[in-house]
Amino acid sequence: MRVNFTVNGRKQEADDVWEGESLLYVLRERMGLPGSKNACEQGECGSCTVRLDGVPVCACLVAAGQVEGREVVTVEGLADFAKQREESCASGACGSGGTSLQAARQWSAKGTDSQTGEGEELAPIQQAFIDAGAVQCGFCTPGLLVAADELLERNAEPSDADIREALSGNLCRCTGYEKILDAVRLAAARQDRQGSGV
Amino acid sequence: MGVTGTPTSINQGSKTKGGIGESTLRPDGTLKVTGEFAYSSDMWHEDMLWGHTLRSTTAHAEIRSIDTSEALAMPGVHAVLTYDDLPTEVKNYGLEIQDTPVLAHGKVRHHGEPVAVVAADHPETARRAAAKIKIDYAELPVITDEASATAPDALLIHEGRDDHHIGHVPHPNIVHRQPIVRGNADEAAERADVIVSGEYVFGMQDQAFLGPESGMAVPGEDGGVDLYVATQWLHSDLRQIAPVLGLPEEKVRMTLSGVGGAFGGREDISMQIHACLLALRTGKPVKMVYNRFESFFGHVHRHPAKLWYEHGATKDGKLTHMKCRIVLDGGAYASASPAVVGNASSLSVGPYVVEDVDIEAIALYTNNPPCGAMRGFGAVQACFAYEAQMDKLAAKLDMDPVEFRRLNAMEQGTLLPTGQPCDSPAPVAELLRRVKAMPLPPEQQWLAAGEEADVRALPGGLSNTTHGEGVVRGIGYAVGIKNVGFSEGFDDYSTARVRMEVVNGEPSRPCTPRWRRSARAASPSTRRSPAPSWASPR
Amino acid sequence: MDFLRPASWEEALAAKAEHPTAVPIAGGTDVMVEINFDHRRPEYLLDLNRIGELREWEVGEETVRLGASVPYTQIMDHLRAELPGLALAAHTVGSPQIRNRGSVGGNLGAASPAGDSHPALLSAGAEVEAESVRGTRLIPVEEFYTGVKRNALEPDELIKRVHIKKADGPQQFSKVGTRNAMVIAVCAFGIALHPATRTVKTGIGSAAPTPLRARAAEDFLNAALEEGGFWESGKIITPSIAKQFAELASGACNPIDDVRGTAKYRRHAVGIMARRTLGWTWEQYRGTARTLEGAA
Known part of the structure; x- marks a missing residue:
């Protein structure tokens, strides 16, 4: 079957999709976006977390055919997504209720040079993960970033209980989670400082 | 509830820029947070095929016949390989003992053993084809523990063993036996005021690294193969892969892909050989990715163990002797079992001073899933048992369990059970003192959250099983030892490469490492090149 | 497909x-x-x-x-x-x-x-x-x-x-799992007080081939609360009533042994959850009752 949807602001079309394929498979194997990870493929680990019409979901549990006509944001588009959110907030166009579908539709990704990891503009949560040492093997990182970014979008000052709950669907086998919690606290603190400075 | 413990700056390491002790950021951090870091399961090639493994559904059986004709006839299927298709005389591999068939021959020795591999144009096609392979199994009695492994009429898991351990084991179903006797434990026991013994059972554990076994093999024009894989030991893999492919090592070109965790579980071969065989047979790149279910068959686990321990101590709290017998279940293939036995025996005393010891550790061959390396192998099983013993001894002596451990703690100069002196600092007593001195959290910390606390602050959490009723707190201390006199003489070492540059007669400032870019450019056959990762041996 | x-x-x-x-x-x-x-x-x-x-x-x-x-x-x-x-x-x-x-x-x-x-x-x-x-x-x-x-x-x-x-009184839900998040129930218990009809209804999960109500426990409790005038007085439910309720809830289970838990454990845990959740809902009811009294 054929599936049309928008990924990171770009219209995409996948052909000859087997009906049993997941959104995760289509992203990774058909669209060249393997950032969402294939760790458990049963909704236990959150490594494939993406935003589907703004909502964090496990891409492994979404049937490919279900995303027809919908909007997906993956870790590859997270930096642009966060930047555009910030810009629309600065212009007073955002509320506290997360990204509206309308806002998500107006947004499109800017081209990035994938040949170098340097000089890339990162979302605040991405930078915080690097700075706090929250990245080790990195396989859980993309899913955690998408989930944590969505938390900070709807809750600028999360308590530890909020952070733990928001990340309870993401497993990490390397870090023991402490540095991941640090990274989210760090991103929240920086966001707070930035906000109060305006 | 406000934000607690908010870090506002990162305050580790040295203040000297570029100096020793500076906390540097991961060189691969940016690629990993942008999703661009190429893990082994991210490999992709335009005309690649998907490999799939058919695994045994039974733990011990003769294979009477395998019929692959229906699978081969399926559209989209490019190859189906069994033992008979292996290209050369060498058909086994193994980390320490070459006892593992690339594909099962004549019999299967554990549930999940690879029997056939399929290459097809879509993973679903490969799965459907594998389901059409007919295997006629004749079940054999299963060996699951020491009693069944060493029974007089026990079947041999491996017949005709000729490895270097066979001369030192009491039964061919024992992979390796390591006794260590120092002093005279029986005589020393006579000085003991209390003697405590116990049997401890330790279950199997899994590394459960997040990135499943995966990789891609690309056939080369020279008849060789390029393999992109996540592994802990490229060179050890190569030594095992090249012979069964019938290729010289230089024709098997291995590139380390991004490693999604390992924890010992990637010391052994998983899909490496199968992917190469399929690529060489079909002339096309072959990608293999285990799913989470298959991953549990795809790597070795932590050895389950039965441990019997006896310790004695004097009234004033000094250990007199230790006797132990550690039986590790190695499963159907040896993997790292000999090294695990070495660690279990040589570290079985723990970080304590005991002059008189009588130790025996063995690993069995059984029909259970193969076991091998996982963080601190051998040392962990023993620690579980000797620390339980320490608590029992302290209780019997009516002593504080931490104080009892401190009295017997090893230090620099202490003789390990093998008689080897510990020649580096080992401040066990100080470590225990500091841990004991740390403040405990409030006993009923949820009370601090107040009457209106949301359910997450209560001890039952979201599951809402208790609001404090029936909740008591236990406090325990334990200490362990690992990687000292490691694996009976395995050298642990680290290396560093330092590059100095002089620009206009002055030392230049530290520059961005260049290796990352060059490594990324080095593998044109994948859409995004793998960057080096940080796998380390054991 | x-x-x-x-x-x-x-x-x-x-x-x-x-x-x-x-x-x-x-x-x-x-x-x-x-x-x-x-x-x-x-x-x-x-x-x-x-x-x-x-x-x-x-x-x-x-x-x-x-x-x-x-x-x-x-x-x-x-x-x-x-x-x-x-x-x-x-x-x-x-x-x-x-x-x-x-x-x-x-x-x-x-x-x-x-x-x-x-x-x-x-x-x-x-x-x-x-x-x-x-x-x-x-x-x-x-x-x-x-x-x-x-x-x-x-x-x-x-x-x-x-x-x-729609709830006409306090409700509670409790679930035993091997951890507190991302977990399938070993067993679960739900309870709802219905002051309008002066009844209590229950639900048991994962402790029988199907989800079910603990009918005998409900009948016993409904009768005991009515008889003792608990709904009117809002007084504390006696430990013996709570105990009997828990035992009957436990008895309603028809569980199996599986990887998540034994049948024996499930029966035991359902009894504990029944007693605790009854206590919490009744406390909430009494609190509500008191509030209403104060308002009147």
Whole structure:
């Protein structure tokens, strides 16, 4: 079957999709976006977390055919997504209720040079993960970033209980989670400082 | 509830820029947070095929016949390989003992053993084809523990063993036996005021690294193969892969892909050989990715163990002797079992001073899933048992369990059970003192959250099983030892490469490492090149 | 495999009538696991994501009419006052990602005895609105579960809504798992006080082939509360009544030994949860009663 949807602001079309394929498979194997990870493929680990019409979901549990006509944001588009959110907030166009579908539709990704990891503009949560040492093997990182970014979008000052709950669907086998919690606290603190400075 | 413990700056390491002790950021951090870091399961090639493994559904059986004709006839299927298709005389591999068939021959020795591999144009096609392979199994009695492994009429898991351990084991179903006797434990026991013994059972554990076994093999024009894989030991893999492919090592070109965790579980071969065989047979790149279910068959686990321990101590709290017998279940293939036995025996005393010891550790061959390396192998099983013993001894002596451990703690100069002196600092007593001195959290910390606390602050959490009723707190201390006199003489070492540059007669400032870019450019056959990762041996 | 994408409820019913073996998929949190791991290869997948009305709810006088695909997150965020037991249960489902996709309709369709919403539905009182091209019927939730992973739906029927009684008193939900998040129930218990009718209703999960009510425990408690005038006085329930209630709840279980827990443990744990949740709801009731007295 054929599936049309928008990924990171770009219209995409996948052909000859087997009906049993997941959104995760289509992203990774058909669209060249393997950032969402294939760790458990049963909704236990959150490594494939993406935003589907703004909502964090496990891409492994979404049937490919279900995303027809919908909007997906993956870790590859997270930096642009966060930047555009910030810009629309600065212009007073955002509320506290997360990204509206309308806002998500107006947004499109800017081209990035994938040949170098340097000089890339990162979302605040991405930078915080690097700075706090929250990245080790990195396989859980993309899913955690998408989930944590969505938390900070709807809750600028999360308590530890909020952070733990928001990340309870993401497993990490390397870090023991402490540095991941640090990274989210760090991103929240920086966001707070930035906000109060305006 | 406000934000607690908010870090506002990162305050580790040295203040000297570029100096020793500076906390540097991961060189691969940016690629990993942008999703661009190429893990082994991210490999992709335009005309690649998907490999799939058919695994045994039974733990011990003769294979009477395998019929692959229906699978081969399926559209989209490019190859189906069994033992008979292996290209050369060498058909086994193994980390320490070459006892593992690339594909099962004549019999299967554990549930999940690879029997056939399929290459097809879509993973679903490969799965459907594998389901059409007919295997006629004749079940054999299963060996699951020491009693069944060493029974007089026990079947041999491996017949005709000729490895270097066979001369030192009491039964061919024992992979390796390591006794260590120092002093005279029986005589020393006579000085003991209390003697405590116990049997401890330790279950199997899994590394459960997040990135499943995966990789891609690309056939080369020279008849060789390029393999992109996540592994802990490229060179050890190569030594095992090249012979069964019938290729010289230089024709098997291995590139380390991004490693999604390992924890010992990637010391052994998983899909490496199968992917190469399929690529060489079909002339096309072959990608293999285990799913989470298959991953549990795809790597070795932590050895389950039965441990019997006896310790004695004097009234004033000094250990007199230790006797132990550690039986590790190695499963159907040896993997790292000999090294695990070495660690279990040589570290079985723990970080304590005991002059008189009588130790025996063995690993069995059984029909259970193969076991091998996982963080601190051998040392962990023993620690579980000797620390339980320490608590029992302290209780019997009516002593504080931490104080009892401190009295017997090893230090620099202490003789390990093998008689080897510990020649580096080992401040066990100080470590225990500091841990004991740390403040405990409030006993009923949820009370601090107040009457209106949301359910997450209560001890039952979201599951809402208790609001404090029936909740008591236990406090325990334990200490362990690992990687000292490691694996009976395995050298642990680290290396560093330092590059100095002089620009206009002055030392230049530290520059961005260049290796990352060059490594990324080095593998044109994948859409995004793998960057080096940080796998380390054991 | 064919992927059917009806754009409306009517189209979905027509598709299900034409292909009764079609497997409905909404959040996918059960179905996709089975497909990813080759446990299931249905001839047809029937996608319900495009049917907006399934994600809507309506709060009426007596009931909440909850669309079959309303995600658990929405129940937690918007229906906590009307459906407190279900909101608590919803909060224990999987993870945020799962709660963003999973729904009560999916729980009912799968009919696993371990489904988290069942004890809450049973104790609140609910009816399942099943529809086919032949018509609509309301199935009391007690009669909906017919066996392990089996329900009362006909092959051509789909779940449209669940009609759940609005809370008229305190409700609690408790679930034993091996950890506090991302966990399947070892066993679970739901309780709802209904002061309007002076009754207490219960629901037990994962401790019998189907979710069920602890009827003997309810009957005993209803009689004891009536007899002792507890509803009027709001006095503390005596330990002996609570104990008897817990034992009867325990006795209602018909559990199995499996990897998650033994039958013996499940019976024991259900008794403990029954006693505790009764205590909490009764405290809430007394608090409410006191507040009302003070207001009067």
